[in-house]
Amino acid sequence: MPEEHSHVHQHGATVQDEHGATARHPRHTGDADHAAQHGDHGSHGAHGGRGGHDKHAGHSPAMFRDRFWLSLLLAIPVVLTSHMIMDWFGYELDFTGIDWVGPVLGTVIFFYGGWPFVVGAIAEARSRQPGMMLLIGMAITVAFVASWTATLDWFDVEVWWELSLLIVIMLLGHWMEMRAIGQAQGALAALAELLPDEADRVTADGDVETVKIAELAVGDVVLVRPGARVPADGTIVDGTAELDESMITGESNPVAKSEGDPVVAASVAADGSIRVRVDAIGDDTALAGIQRLVAEAQESKSRSQVLADRAAALLFYVAIVVAAITVVVWALLGDPDHAVTQSVTVLIIACPHALGLAIPLVTSISTSKSARNGILVKDRLALERMRNVDAVLFDKTGTLTKGEHAVTGVAAAEVAGADGAGAADSVLAVAAAVEADSEHPLARAIVAAARERSLDVPSAAGFRSMTGRGVQADVDGATVAVGGPAMLRELQVDVPAELGGTIEEWQGRGAAVLHVFRDGSVIGALALEDQIRPESRAAVEALHRLGVKVAMITGDARQVADAVAKEIGIDEVFAEVLPEDKDSAVIDLQRRGHTVAMVGDGVNDAPALARADVGIAIGAGTDVAMESAGIVLASDDPRAVVAVRRLSAASYRKMLQNLWWAAGYNLAAIPLAAGVLAWAGFVLPMAVGAVLMSLSTIVVAANAQLLRRVDLRQRDESVPQPA
Template sequence: MGHEHEHHQSHKEEQNGHDHHDHHKQMATDFKRRFWISLVATIPILVLSHMIQGFLGLGDTLQFEGDLYISFVLSSFVFFYGGWPFLKGLYDELSKKEPGMMTLIGLAITVAYSYSSVVVFGVEGEVFFWELATLVDIMLVGHWIEMRSVMSASRALEELAKLMPGEAHRITDEGETEDVPLEELEVGDQVLIKPGEKVPADGTVIEGGSSVNESLMTGESKPVSKEEGDEVIGGSVNGKGSLKIEVKRTGDDSFLSQVIELVKQAQESKSRTQDLANRAAFWLTLIALGAGALTFFGWTFWSSESFIFALERTVTVMVITCPHALGLAVPLVVAVSTSLAAQNGFLIRNRAAFEQARNIDALVFDKTGTLTKGEFGVTEVLTFSDSYSREELLTLVASVEQNSEHPLAEGMLEATDETYQVEDFDSITGKGIKGKVNGKQVYVVSPGYVEEQNMELPREKYEQLSGEGKTVVFVIIDDELKGAIALGDQIRESSYKAIQKLKNMGIRCMMLTGDNKQTAGFVADELGLDEFFAEVLPDEKADKIKEVQQRGLKVAMTGDGVNDAPALAQADVGIAIGAGSDVAVETADIILTDSDPNDVAAVIQLAKSTYRKMIQNLFWATGYNAFAIPLAGGVLAGYGIILSPAVGAVLMSLSTVIVAVNARFLKIE
């Protein structure tokens, strides 16, 4: 993980992660080396095989005295060198009394090698050297692929660690800058970030302005504008401006360290489907051993066939039932789905809960900050005459509001790109503000002020907007009521699509909010929700989740991960959305770094697709045994249909290839 990672992870965590990654890296390298060396030895074994020579129509042109002994020496090398991991695995599994994949592989190559060896030295029969060598090669390359898939998950930690720069430009008390290693930074330090540099720590901008690329941290593809007072995340990349920041979080408290910890938890969390695969492998091993024994004794004692024929059938059964593809079936899909999730800004803390997401019946959203933006903004502009368009009215109002410190002012200023100069600005205590804009006297006032001036208030529209939980201000220009502006928590555009996608999946969509029933009802109607719970206090949210669960529904809860923690914990699947720099929400199973409700639908679609791929792979990894085992055992031998060990190895390897390719086609549909 290198020098840079030391700054934000403890030495113990780093060492553990390093050892974990190095272990898989060494195993992958070992399988790769054994494969290539064994493959080189396999080529002359294939050339010297009498069976292959006959198949190619070469007759006995390549045969010579002693060729069998050369094959024996080369095959012995492949068996002991290339087959060593499987022989060791066989011993380990039998020592623990847990026969599995290694037991089957180890037995298959041992039987093939032992029998072929005694044939070389006098026993009548045929040698299986080329089948042995190709089987070992196939197994080695398969395990090499498996180790690479495991490494791809571990590599995520390494890549995250690389996001941090090596040094920071700390500003001294004298105003000078000094370059210091990241581990020397402390909370409260001031740091200069030059154009194009990585942000060295989480902090707040105290001077300067720039755009910052946070895509690797939050999934937000567009650079985010940063000005005084804005927060920046360590590891993000500064744009063309210079920034001076005050460090707020360092070390294990930093956003990046929390993400790294989440990735580590995701890697270590147990997959229920993996358990299923392991159980299937165990039973398949027992079936293989039983089928092998039945085949051997059946042909030996209850038929007129030779011992050689019985042994050949037994070896073929052992080869064909080798559950190597089963070992890849789930890990490959997990590796691909983890990669897909990370690319889309999904952090999976609990794989079992992620897999459970495919069975969700109801999804309960927190309203503020999840379905809505959680910011006060302009939701509607009304004009009461043709004198001014909505845009003109808003521009005049924003021009007056730019001198105001009222929270409503910010929402109005964000709604327009243009403002004019204001003269004679003044506030009307408790009623609003006024000012002269382009020679016009503009008042932005409360409904009470309008009534005081004996102006006719559009009461029906006003009461409708107020009922939706919105604040309404009226605009008077040159003593005439010209319009009104409604401000409130705006529904996210993406919420509409997200709810529709979820309902198309057959999921009931619900909402929890502390707002009054009128406000909640408006949002629910706008989005087409199936149900909503209003006026719910934070400590009552978990009870509402429990109430829905008691109907027999599998429930997912989606919230901002702060006051929703008890509800997230109570739900079958807890999803924290828009976690941003507060990404380490201990109670959430899945964390979506962006504030997009569409991601909730996407993560459920990914869970469904992942499970579907796992089941497909388990089928491909085991399904062919249904017809392969009887054929390998020689059930149709009376009809001249005999499955040789070579064909058995090809079928087995074909299932492995299908499993690997199928996993790669996983996508969020």
């Protein structure tokens, strides 16, 4: 903009334009410089040390899946031939060898399906860090040994069917857990498969040749026909089309694109044919960058998962102590057989069926739901913290605004030769004629405005750029120039009085003002401003409904920031902030007692993103921004921040509900199995305990499924207010 109100932009180098305005190059979200640099995740079949299952390093989701299905298949005849099950359901099976179905298949299930837990239990025992694996390993081992003693007629504690179902459920839980960690990555890997194998490359002489994707190079121009997928990140050089970018952003509505707009690999040209200049290929594309970024989520471990692990460790000690007390007490009461039976019952019931599923199921569903809504969670702790955020600090340019100028006002002087709207249209048309050959963002905004109004733009000749002052060309036999205050001073021309008030109003709200000259006289003026995203007001209003304070930070002048804040309802503004001082605003809010989420997309936002309690990179922005953020939003829509908070609250609520239910069952069932109410004539039978254990698992699974019903896009009154 003109020097009186030039902006300091947060991302991208500032450039001195030919109008004497300092303006930012438009942000190309698909450019190579926006690909995330987070290290290639490659294959992640082994998850050792991640996500709460570090005691079975080297095990993949596929391994647990295969063992689950085969163990389930083998468990069916074990359950059906159990005399206890037949008595419950009133049916009878009898054939030669029926009494050996349980021992034989149960043994196979133990050594095949249960072996990962035994190995994990040994690892936890050696490290003296008891947890879920040791508890599971102990329970299945005790059940296995007890069942064989019953088979050999030593004791009457046969639980082959319970052992089989116990292993099957634990395999399901760990399969869900490991699959959840790679859920977003798996979804994005599937996106990569959507890329076409071949592309139509336009040769230097204008012919079209079909080539393999691997043969494309930066600078090539490819033809994307209607219904086809864009083969690589690039910029449209010819044509218009609506592109379906739902695979990247989660937004179902196609986005209109025209010449100069960026496009992302794998998006679909819904209508129209476009020619795209390739800007990034292979690992440099935005899609590949996001895939690498998601790998970092594997390094994080949620507080809820840590809580589940601690609960498992507590249950282990409780089970051991209670089992020991049970043996001693019942032995002293003169019933050694009952002492063994009840102590075994205690150890088996202590196995955390429901606890093993409590967190993995919620994580799996929330990860899948977030990926479908364009939310990529790098750090699960960040997602959990988001529910407590009571202040959101938005970067302005490129986040609340589009980072692109648009014509917001046209005024004509009396010398323009027409009245009212006709005069304004005439001024805009001749300005567009001069700017037609310029590639500057302000020039494109002027041409776009004339096109939107369907104006008859005359042809221009002799285009000349005058760096720092403006541009000039010959239009209909007259010399027409477009420029800022520097051109006014150079031509020693005064602004007509009738334009003075309008221009002052524009400048008062921080708009860039360009004057239009014809043969040395000012015939009009144009106001250009950074476009506010239409979704920004809705995002701010939604956050306000949740009791969240909304602040905005920018390097722009105070009047620019205040104008934007007033329009969309911002509570507090940090303006004219130097890039290196952005994190100080976060510190300021934190010192006032706020839990702060910072939302930005630029290099200069990285320190603030890292400083905030939750860093959110919006629109898959720059490498550094995504490096510093815990959550990355694939779209540019600021309303997604509200969706993150709703998802955080809903997920955490479900996790705690499941943990309380799962752990509560165990803590109640263990003493009952030990015989704490034996004086009243009640001792929890193993069979009843097994049934209650299965019911608790069903309750946990059903409760987790309710998370699918949470609407992230609409107002959710059930979201709790921050403490």
